Amino acid sequence: MQRNTARNFIFTLFAFLLAFSVHAEKLPNVTILATGGTIAGSGATSTTTVGYTAATVGVQQLINAVPELSKIASVTGEQVFQIASESMTNEHWLTLGKRVNTLLAQPNVDGIVITHGTDTLEETAYFLNLVVKSRKPVVLVGAMRPGTALSADGPINLYNAVLIAGSQDAIGKGVLVALGDQIHGARDVTKTNTSTPDSFKTPELGMLGYVQGPKAFFYHATTRKHTVDTEFDISNLSVLPQIDIVYGYANMNPVALNAFIAAGAKGIIHAGTGDGSVAAKVKPDLVAARKNGTVIVRASRVGNGILARNGEANDDELDFVVADTLSPQKARILLMLGMTKTSNTKELQRMFYTY
Ligand code: DAS
Numbered sequence: 001m002q003r004n005t006a007r008n009f010i011f012t013l014f015a016f017l018l019a020f021s022v023h024a025e026k027l028p029n030v031t032i033l034a035t036g037g038t039i040a041g042s043g044a045t046s047t048t049t050v051g052y053t054a055a056t057v058g059v060q061q062l063i064n065a066v067p068e069l070s071k072i073a074s075v076t077g078e079q080v081f082q083i084a085s086e087s088m089t090n091e092h093w094l095t096l097g098k099r100v101n102t103l104l105a106q107p108n109v110d111g112i113v114i115t116h117g118t119d120t121l122e123e124t125a126y127f128l129n130l131v132v133k134s135r136k137p138v139v140l141v142g143a144m145r146p147g148t149a150l151s152a153d154g155p156i157n158l159y160n161a162v163l164i165a166g167s168q169d170a171i172g173k174g175v176l177v178a179l180g181d182q183i184h185g186a187r188d189v190t191k192t193n194t195s196t197p198d199s200f201k202t203p204e205l206g207m208l209g210y211v212q213g214p215k216a217f218f219y220h221a222t223t224r225k226h227t228v229d230t231e232f233d234i235s236n237l238s239v240l241p242q243i244d245i246v247y248g249y250a251n252m253n254p255v256a257l258n259a260f261i262a263a264g265a266k267g268i269i270h271a272g273t274g275d276g277s278v279a280a281k282v283k284p285d286l287v288a289a290r291k292n293g294t295v296i297v298r299a300s301r302v303g304n305g306i307l308a309r310n311g312e313a314n315d316d317e318l319d320f321v322v323a324d325t326l327s328p329q330k331a332r333i334l335l336m337l338g339m340t341k342t343s344n345t346k347e348l349q350r351m352f353y354t355y
Pocket of ligand 1: 116117
């Protein structure tokens with residue numbers, strides 16, 4: 001009888017320990033890739049919210065500053081770059097995109113958070129939205145105030161981003177952006193204010209959800225292709241086509257356009273006034289550029305709305321591409337990736353209506 005009791009006790013203890021260890025291991029594995037920016041910035045005083053230095057704090061310090069992370073994920077940190085994001089380059093993007101794909105191919109990585117400066121965060125997010133080959137969550141996060149400032153937003157933004165990256169609900173949603181308790185999609189989010197904490201918005205087309213307490217809540221999903229459904233592959237690329245943006249304004253002239261082309265631009269995003277209008281002084285040079293093989297995409301400086309094909313220019317006749325609803329800075333990214341596959345303007349236009 002005593003031997004049975006002892007055996008039952010040992011079996012019960014073993015079963016409990018097994019169950020506990022399984023539960024403890026259930027925390028998602030999230031890798032934080034740090035690139036710099038304000039979220040890693042520091043200022044001279046607690047009220048320095050502008051005029052601070054970005055990209056001074058390392059990834060482990062960012063993680064140590066939010067001990068609550070250990071309750072929601074098993075976090076690993078990597079310092080990929082340490083730059084202010086206005087200095088992000090195509091080469092940085094290729095390095096980051098390849099690292100993300102390598103990590104997400106590992107079964108022991110459930111999601112990735114990328115800490116990033118806010119100036120080009122929306123661009124990096126959209127680039128990754130087009131090149132990441134996994135359905136696992138990738139969440140970009142930044143801050144509008146350095147960690148040294150009163151009411152710094154970096155720590156809670158980082159906590160929320162890790163929560164989303166470990167969330168089953170975030171799987172298959174495309175690359176996400178998390179600031180201010182909000183969840184935005186990479187395609188349509190944009191920075192709308194130079195300095196206030198509510199800067200990131202998805203005007204008109206709408207953000208995807210919120211983070212509240214210990215959970216990510218999704219209410220929308222993008223209708224455009226992303227991640228595993230895209231046709232772009234950077235695995236064997238070491239350089240991306242040079243695409244530049246010319247900005248439309250009253251009294252515009254073709255000097256910048258011609259300078260970009262002379263410097264070797266393979267494509268031009270024309271960020272026109274209104275519905276992508278082309279100034280009379282610029283049109284002859286834009287038409288000539290197209291005839292000489294430069295791909296021309298008509299976009300708008302306005303910020304919202306569909307760029308209508310054959311609206312402000314006869315795109316069919318001039319063989320221009322239109323940017324649909326993409327901002328000029330995101331149209332540049334799609335054209336750049338598109339031209340790694342083709343220069344055919346009909347194929348490129350299809351891409352602008354697909355992604
Ligand atoms: N210079 C800005 C950048 O690195 C700082 C920031 O807002 O993150 O994007």
